[in-house]
Amino acid sequence: xxxxxxxxxxxxxxxxxxxxxxxxxxxxxxxxxxxxxxxxxxxxxxxxxxxxxxxxxxxxxxxxxxxxxxxxxxxxxxxxxxxxxx
Numbered sequence: 001x002x003x004x005x006x007x008x009x010x011x012x013x014x015x016x017x018x019x020x021x022x023x024x025x026x027x028x029x030x031x032x033x034x035x036x037x038x039x040x041x042x043x044x045x046x047x048x049x050x051x052x053x054x055x056x057x058x059x060x061x062x063x064x065x066x067x068x069x070x071x072x073x074x075x076x077x078x079x080x081x082x083x084x085x086x
Contacts, residue, residue: 006033 003018006025013025013033025033 005016007014007016013030014022015025015029016022
């Protein structure tokens with residue numbers, strides 16, 4: 001398939017073939033280009049949201065493990081029963 005480049009001049013979009021021919025693109029092709037651009041933007045944000053979710057789950061897991069360890073350590077040194085019977 002030939003290399004096709006899209007350019008915009010004076011508010012109108014044109015495509016240029018590999019031979020250098022310049023064509024005005026149709027309304028439906030312009031709509032497809034807008035849809036493609038929106039899809040790429042959507043994909044970028046969805047990927048960002050997935051990575052953010054994974055990081056948040058990882059941080060939450062670290063917090064839970066730390067909390068469990070702290071409670072285990074406090075129970076190990078008999079902290080709570082020492083407070084109860086003072």
